[in-house]
Amino acid sequence: MKNLTRSSGAVFKTYIVLVFFLALKAAGNSSMAWGMKQVPERMAMNPALYLRAMLNPFVALGIAALILALLTRMALLSLADLSFVLPVTALGYVVAVVIGKAALGEAVTVQRWLGTALIFAGAILVGSTSRNTTPIESRAALEDPK
């Protein structure tokens, strides 16, 4: 019984961490894209230009959000399989299309809506599978001694 409550709590936590990751990624990308439009120089193979771009507050904020997103994705990988995380985090593409359409007024073709719908359906399907299928024994064997 105790195990049951714990595991359903962890399932819920997995979805919370997923939503947090998608929000950070969308906010980080948007902020960085917005900031980069204000940076006059074209980026090339010159690292100094990248450092200059980071002085833009939107770029800096975007990078901070993307670093947090990376850490959040690692937390997600501690909770769920890689073959679970990959399809469900592809929901980020759906978020990007919706933000592009709603906030930036970008035109979305039929083909792109179809792709978005397929990603959404696939992610829901994968999201309904057991999040962690690594056998208990091999997990225990992986556990660091200490």
Add this chain to the structure above:
Amino acid sequence: MKWTLVAAIVIATVLGDLLQSHEMKRAGEQSVSARGFARLLHVIAKRRLLILGIACNAVSFFAFMALVQTEPLSFAVPASSASFVLETLLAKFVLHERIGPRRAVGALAVLAGVVLLGG
């Protein structure tokens, strides 16, 4: 040149994700509170393979940036989504994850969606 970049992106993404998944399975369940992030940084500092995984992420990020400077996104996104197939196969055979029919069909739908989105 463009296929060299695609290969670099795919290899770095696959290697980075496999390393991170492998290491995070061992590290135990993490959380995303302020304390959770602090603990996660501690985990990263202790695990060299995890740092290597993050370095792979950085390589794939910059290779992708270089690719989209010369190629359209409609080429870059579907081409680099090849990593998705490789990673799912390696998750099964290297990480021993069980991929049932529902997860396999869902992953294929997502892959098809990504290709359509880019095309």
